[in-house]
Amino acid sequence: MTQELLYWQALNRALDAEMAADESVFILGEDVGLYGGSYRVTEGLYAKYGEARVRDTPISENSFTGLGVGAALVGMRPVVEIMTINFAMLALDSIVNGAAKIPFMSGGQFPMPLVIRVPGGIARQLAAQHAQRLESMFMNVPGLRVAVPATPQDAYWQLRQAIASDEPVVLLEHEVLYFTKGPVDPMAEPPPIHQAAIRRSGKDLTLIGYSRSALQVQEAAVELAKEGIEAEAIDLRSLNPIDWQTLIDSVNKTHRALIVEEDCRHAGAGAEIAASLAERCFFSLDAPVQRVAGLDLPTPYNGALEAASIPRVADIVAAARALIGAKEKAAA
Amino acid sequence: MEREMMHRLLRDMLLSRVFEERAAEEYQKGNIVGFLHLYPGEEAVAAGVINAAGPADYIVSTYREHAHALVRGVPARAVMAELFGRATGMSGGMGGSMHMFDRQRRFMGGYGIVGETYPIAIGIGYAVMLRALPETVICFFGDGAVPQGTFHESLNMAALWRLPVLFVCENNHYAIGTEIHRHSAVPEVYKRAAAYNIPAEKVDGMDVLKVYAATRHALDRIRRAGGPQFLEFETYRYRGHSMADPGAYRPPVEVKAFQAIDPLTVGARAIEFRYPTAAELAEVGPDNIGRLTEHMISAGHLEEAEIAQLRKDVEAEVEDAVQFSLASPQPTMDDAWRHLHCNRHHEQLLTA
Ligand SMILES: Cc1ncc(C[n+]2csc(CCOP(=O)(O)OP(=O)(O)O)c2C)c(N)n1
Ligand SMILES: [Mg+2]
Numbered sequence: 001m002t003q004e005l006l007y008w009q010a011l012n013r014a015l016d017a018e019m020a021a022d023e024s025v026f027i028l029g030e031d032v033g034l035y036g037g038s039y040r041v042t043e044g045l046y047a048k049y050g051e052a053r054v055r056d057t058p059i060s061e062n063s064f065t066g067l068g069v070g071a072a073l074v075g076m077r078p079v080v081e082i083m084t085i086n087f088a089m090l091a092l093d094s095i096v097n098g099a100a101k102i103p104f105m106s107g108g109q110f111p112m113p114l115v116i117r118v119p120g121g122i123a124r125q126l127a128a129q130h131a132q133r134l135e136s137m138f139m140n141v142p143g144l145r146v147a148v149p150a151t152p153q154d155a156y157w158q159l160r161q162a163i164a165s166d167e168p169v170v171l172l173e174h175e176v177l178y179f180t181k182g183p184v185d186p187m188a189e190p191p192p193i194h195q196a197a198i199r200r201s202g203k204d205l206t207l208i209g210y211s212r213s214a215l216q217v218q219e220a221a222v223e224l225a226k227e228g229i230e231a232e233a234i235d236l237r238s239l240n241p242i243d244w245q246t247l248i249d250s251v252n253k254t255h256r257a258l259i260v261e262e263d264c265r266h267a268g269a270g271a272e273i274a275a276s277l278a279e280r281c282f283f284s285l286d287a288p289v290q291r292v293a294g295l296d297l298p299t300p301y302n303g304a305l306e307a308a309s310i311p312r313v314a315d316i317v318a319a320a321r322a323l324i325g326a327k328e329k330a331a332a
Numbered sequence: 333m334e335r336e337m338m339h340r341l342l343r344d345m346l347l348s349r350v351f352e353e354r355a356a357e358e359y360q361k362g363n364i365v366g367f368l369h370l371y372p373g374e375e376a377v378a379a380g381v382i383n384a385a386g387p388a389d390y391i392v393s394t395y396r397e398h399a400h401a402l403v404r405g406v407p408a409r410a411v412m413a414e415l416f417g418r419a420t421g422m423s424g425g426m427g428g429s430m431h432m433f434d435r436q437r438r439f440m441g442g443y444g445i446v447g448e449t450y451p452i453a454i455g456i457g458y459a460v461m462l463r464a465l466p467e468t469v470i471c472f473f474g475d476g477a478v479p480q481g482t483f484h485e486s487l488n489m490a491a492l493w494r495l496p497v498l499f500v501c502e503n504n505h506y507a508i509g510t511e512i513h514r515h516s517a518v519p520e521v522y523k524r525a526a527a528y529n530i531p532a533e534k535v536d537g538m539d540v541l542k543v544y545a546a547t548r549h550a551l552d553r554i555r556r557a558g559g560p561q562f563l564e565f566e567t568y569r570y571r572g573h574s575m576a577d578p579g580a581y582r583p584p585v586e587v588k589a590f591q592a593i594d595p596l597t598v599g600a601r602a603i604e605f606r607y608p609t610a611a612e613l614a615e616v617g618p619d620n621i622g623r624l625t626e627h628m629i630s631a632g633h634l635e636e637a638e639i640a641q642l643r644k645d646v647e648a649e650v651e652d653a654v655q656f657s658l659a660s661p662q663p664t665m666d667d668a669w670r671h672l673h674c675n676r677h678h679e680q681l682l683t684a
Binding site for chain 2: 030031034035038056057058059060062063086087089090124125126127128129130297298300301302303304305308309
């Protein structure tokens with residue numbers, strides 16, 4: 001039965017469903033229990049499942065994430081919440097050297113059914129150490145899956161799929177999406193966790209986004225339609241692996257692509273996608289693949305500067321127009 | 333202790349309290365945005381510790397550092413303007429509440445990552461040791477930062493290499509919503525230092541005179557004997573963890589009990605604070621600043637009229653800081669790039 005839920009509620013329901021169904025699922029993180037989670041995602045679960053399965057940890061990111069790795073080795077399904085992605089920097093050893101490597105370096109002896117949930121992105125004036133995206137850092141690690149839900153429906157299903165998966169999954173949740181609302185159907189058969197979704201189809205150009213920027217490209221597509229430009233809006237949903245087939249099919253149809261990422265431009269998701277599309281679609285492209293991205297700048301505290309450091313819908317619309325213009329020039 | 337220092341402690345605590353309560357108001361008005369962690373209740377620690385330090389000592393602080401900056405002598409204007417994100421702020425509007433820096437005053441930053449102050453402090457300490465200077469480093473951290481790995485790693489190195497670092501734990505019993513008994517197997521923080529042979533002491537952090545004396549002592553020992561020292565100050569924050577947190581997880585009796593030993597009650601009694609309310613403050617008995625104030629009065633160092641004047645001065649200073657901030661320019665994107673590339677010496681990689 002479909003319900004309207006906030007993004008955080010969808011995550012909460014997903015955790016509840018998995019914990020009820022499987023005793024090996026447990027949660028740990030800072031203030032996830034008694035306090036109910038910084039973004040309310042674990043609200044109510046402490047009362048329902050008790051402190052051993054919803055564990056409030058000390059501020060010891062590397063070791064409690066590593067605890068998750070150890071528990072996963074022996075068949076538990078831990079869901080580690082790292083309060084924000086900024087603090088995941090302290091747990092990189094457990095994530096990169098541990099979770100991502102053990103299945104491989106044990107010659108496939110050990111599955112790694114570990115989920116690491118991390119809120120991140122630019123919220124509102126949280127300043128340089130609390131306003132980072134950093135997804136490219138995780139994308140670059142073989143052995144990790146990186147899921148980036150943009151809607152409550154995807155948040156619900158991708159979290160459930162992540163918990164059920166035997167691979168380590170980093171679920172990147174955007175802080176400004178927690179209080180967005182959308183339908184969640186807990187019965188609908190979900191697409192695979194990594195499959196991209198075409199949110200709007202069009203023939204003139206392909207707009208590619210993920211997480212918050214997946215919503216922005218849809219808004220931009222609506223704006224562009226008013227000018228007679230039919231943009232195809234794709235929500236990647238996963239950054240590792242990337243659903244190349246959906247992107248290639250779209251670009252072969254539209255002949256131009258624009259990637260939108262909130263993360264810094266340098267060596268980001270957009271760079272990976274642009275390079276791969278250039279390799280695979282060179283002869284069907286009418287113009288170089290373009291990027292709209294965050295500035296290569298630590299996030300300034302000042303509100304106006306912060307806003308100017310990340311993509312806005314108007315920037316996407318302008319870049320799309322320029323890309324169409326480039327095509328028309330080429331045809332003339 | 334000399335009269336002058338007592339006056340200074342009283343003034344610093346009062347300024348810190350009035351400043352923070354005003355910051356809360358400005359946050360509600362939308363002039364300050366983002367995370368704002370306030371200090372009311374803990375003033376005796378900043379005032380006692382930092383006043384015991386000399387101008388050549390370094391301060392490394394956390395995200396709850398406005399009062400540390402004020403006590404260190406940073407003008408209220410520069411602290412408030414940073415909260416407002418203005419170009420005239422301590423960090424040019426780039427850092428905000430959690431990232432205040434003042435190179436000249438050796439205020440080496442407010443850091444937002446819990447447990448980040450230790451390695452930075454021992455690094456500064458290492459440099460001081462190499463240069464054989466009579467300087468020390470004061471490293472602030474909360475009770476919640478003690479379980480972080482960097483605590484153990486850094487204390488070990490500080491002891492091993494006899495670094496001139498004073499570790500100062502502001503133990504307010506909470507890491508956001510998690511009470512210390514739920515985050516630490518050994519809740520007596522000072523005992524943890526024993527694992528690294530660092531002399532440590534637990535001190536009543538609601539009593540500014542004790543804080544000051546203990547810090548003087550510890551800094552003397554560092555300068556005389558070398559090697560780190562460790563102080564745990566027991567204190568309490570009256571507000572939630574940040575403006576985003578009402579602090580609802582704390583039993584009201586506990587909040588009340590600590591308000592009863594408010595380091596500021598007497599000095600501040602006529603001021604309208606939103607939290608705790610004037611009525612609540614009136615209810616509680618004599619407290620630490622109360623004790624300080626009474627001590628000063630009975631020793632002939634302070635008159636009732638002086639308290640009133642002090643209060644007026646401090647309020648005027650904070651009001652001036654707000655007006656200054658409102659009138660200050662916003663930083664530009666050019667400023668932002670300049671700060672990022674401040675060490676690049678105009679290097680050009682791409683010619684347009
Ligand atoms: C590495 C890291 N993990 C988590 C956080 C989120 N966080 C900010 S403050 C805080 C509690 C810290 O408590 P404590 O050290 O006692 O300082 P207090 O806030 O009480 O002054 C937490 C969990 C963080 N900033 N950095
Ligand atoms: Mg604390």
